[in-house]
Amino acid sequence: MEELNCETVFTIPIFGGIDIGESVVVTWIIMAVLVGLSILVTRNLKVENPGKGQVILETAVTSLHNMVSGMVGENGQRYVPYLMTVLVYIGFANIIGLFGFKPPTKDLTVTIALAVMSIVLIEFAGIYAKGAKGWVKSFAEPVAIMTPFNILEIVIKPLSLCMRLFGNVLGAFVIMELIKQVIPVVLPVPFSLYFDIFDGLIQAYVFVFLTSLFVKEAVE
């Protein structure tokens, strides 16, 4: 069962030793790959007569942008870059198991971090759009009796986001490991297609979709 553990890769010897987890290191790798790819593909962009590569890149970026901006609504356009980044990051994190790394999203710490950032974004968007007063008042909507539930939602929303992502990725990871141990050839391929790629991308989409929905709700 040592695959399930998130090991500490190294320790920085200050403040009594800061453990750097595997998930953080893999995140660094993902970051390096994403930024490197971005720099690579955005060289020599042309306004006129774009090449094939540029057309594909533009289509990808605009369709991602349109998808996210459609989910987050007109008033939440300023949060689109963050949501796009999270979508790309979680998508990459979920399918990085194909390359032999442990998905960072299998680490509860990472999904908690993502969920905390989401709820901070949601509440910040609410305060930004309605002002502090309007934001406080919005807890008593649509009727006053809903206030306790609305307050509870501050905890429930990120908790459900975090647990859904964590549970899905962990479950997929566990199943894949079991299949690999039973029959290590041929059989894992279709399962890997489903659990690593399809489920991974779906979970990334769901996470961003729900966050966008909450943001949209908060800014309206």
Place this chain on the structure above:
Amino acid sequence: MLNISPWNLLFTVVNLLVLLALMKKFLYKPVLNIIAKRQELIDSQFAQAQASQEEAKQLKEQYESCLADAKTEQESILKEAKVQAGIEYDKILADANEKAAQMIEDAKKVGLEEKEKAVKDAESEIAKLAVAAASKIVSQASDEKNDYVIYEEFLKKAGEKSETDRN
């Protein structure tokens, strides 16, 4: 797996924020910039095309109106010329008629005068002859034989005279 380390949580948050900044700088901005620029270019080209079309239309209208003006002007000039020509024609014709009438009148007058003159000439000739004959009779002693000769001579002379007149 389930142990939560606050440092790693913090690192993950920082990682994500850094990733956001980098992706913004290296991916979204360049690509969206290029797309916006292209859109701008297309818009400007469309605007330009529309403007030139508008201009062409205006020019065409201008030309058409010019052409129509020229046509009406031509027509009016033609009409005027025709009228002028008609007037001129009438005038010339009237002049010619008048002149012809004058000439005929003159010719008639001349003919009449000539005739009158001829008659007068003839009359004076006859009178002369008569006077000459009378004086001859008076000068010669008038006998019977002489009377006859004189009468004959007179008739002969008058006949000659009338013949030359006729010719």
